[in-house]
Amino acid sequence: METRGFDREAPYRRLSDTDLWSAFLRNCAHLTDIAAAAARDLSPDTEIVWTGRTVTAPFFAEHMREELILHRWDLTGDDRTAVRALNEPWMTEHSVVSVGRPLLARGRSALALAPDERFVARLRTPGTDDVVLTADTTTAGIRLAAPEGPPRSRATPPPDCSSCGAAVPPTPPAGTARRARRPCAGRGPSSVATDRPRPGSS
Template sequence: MPTIDRSREADAFLDARQYTAPEVVSACEGWTAHEVTAHLAAAAAEITCHLEPYLAGEPVPRTRSFEEREPPYRAMGDAELLRRLDVEEAKMRGTIEHVLAREPEAVISWTGRQMAVAKFLPHLRNEFAIHRWDVVGDDDTSAELLAQPDLTEHAVSVLGQILVRRGREHDPAPDEDFHVRLRAENASDVRLVVEAGQAGLQLTDDPADEPYVVLDAAARTLVIWGRRPAQRDRVRSHVDQPTLSRLQALLSGY
């Protein structure tokens, strides 16, 4: 058994699936709760498939796309899939533990970029927290999990460019620079920046005067992952209409 404990986020997702029917339509476009679960199981297995060759001193394979790795999991019955997620998540933690015990600063190729192995743990915590919200929506558990500052820090520092890549395809003013802050109480600001044709998210404690929107911390996590909180007053704009429209386009999904 791995000594790295299962995360609260993974526990919360698995618990939520016990009372969420597989056919419930999620907030992920085109996915039910079953397909969201398949996505997570396949992701955990894919991480293990990268780390096992690394441990053996063999080449790390390319990262397969969702379309390549998820169909076998989607085809499972829901009870079998939930058992498989439990197994794959535990196996992933054990493999990460073995890598880090030998090489704490290990870095591997993942989705065409370099990924520190230790970062897979907060990455999957983000995935479980976000996808739990996708299947059950707003509740106290989602509010607590999504408000954690270390999840925001990971999303911005590791995925800051990736989280706006899809949105750039819908950018109404792709050649214009853009600076807007997503502000949450008692937390660093998240800046959405477009400069010289490059877009990404940044964390800052610099109190510079820039256009901003105000959100609670959990809502901000949802928004940077391309979601929209159901309760409208959780996001309050202090920018003009064209700026808000462009902000929403850029944060339109991962």
Template sequence: MAVDPPSEIDSFLEALQGVPPRSLTACDGWTAHEVVAHLVSGVELLSEQARAHLDGGPAPVVDDWAVRDLPYQAMDDAVLRRRLEAGERDMTKLLEQLDPTAVIPGLGWGMPVGEIVLHMRQEFAVHRWDLVGDDDPGDEVLARPELLAHSVRMLQESLLARGLSGRNDGFEARIRCPGQPDLLVEARDGKGTLALVDPGDGPAVHADPAARLLLLWGRRPADPRRVRSELSPSELLRLQQLLRGF
């Protein structure tokens, strides 16, 4: 009998068991404790917002995520880890009661409910890598095509914002994976776009699916052989500057 692949949260929690709270991560300035604090802050806020909508009350809002995370960062790490698992289960149950196509005022980031679910799945997949780096279970979740498609649909403005800062030149490049659409990255007149397009045959950066999502989020796999470039040095540098992530 076929066994369902682990969810992103289950894969994250399994990896987290072997990570001490003060281990450094791929997130600048954050140890594992701060990564968990950020995730608990997010799942509990979404739970509060979804519950408020279902109860017909006002939804809590966040003006500054860094400020919201501070009380969570001050918590005992064991408590945080318990709250992460319980909070994610609570959030999932609440979101399942909502129309996945609906954009609900005061819930999440102005995305349809189904995109919020995908966003949190992606958060767990990417932050898992931030904790433990490259491994086969992580590659499996990062390679899920629906996560890349979510980023392209919903996050291009935020994912490209840092790399676009102060640049107005025109640029485009493709990141290619065998058997999948090309990821087209464009910058023009100070604005950037992402698109999944039919595969081309021109120069491109080639990567496996998991590595491609990491590149989009401003990260690089530990093994440089997983990413190969046919671009000129200046084009590759510009692409790397664009894909700086959050």
């Protein structure tokens, strides 16, 4: 089976904020029903063609869950529900393994590394494994690993999600407090250590 293209968003872009929120709630309920039906009726190996790659039905349900958690955080900020959900180990594992690897492979060419250059970075949140990224001219990798070495700098998050291309969310209904838009991260405050040697360096 195959998902629809992004042209499906066009009707929603024309809705008012109130109608868009109503459609969002209605489709969340529909998504819940579809995910439950897929778990009940489909083999776990059933393939779904999605944005140029093939995934399984369980992956798709988990990914939709992750998207809802991340973008709820975009709207609400660090409330108790968001922090508890973002700290779930499956969130980090899904982001690193299921999402990070394909995106890293796609973005490696933008680094424009020289033949003898190699990029290495560690993203760290206290109390959890590091997210380790590596890339050279032919390969790219992302994995979880035990913390190693002191952080070299502290990450400064962007003021919005322009770096990931995420659409600005609709204005919440009247009477709902809206926090400033937050960066797409999902692991809380983090520090980063990077190493990109220039050609000829050891």
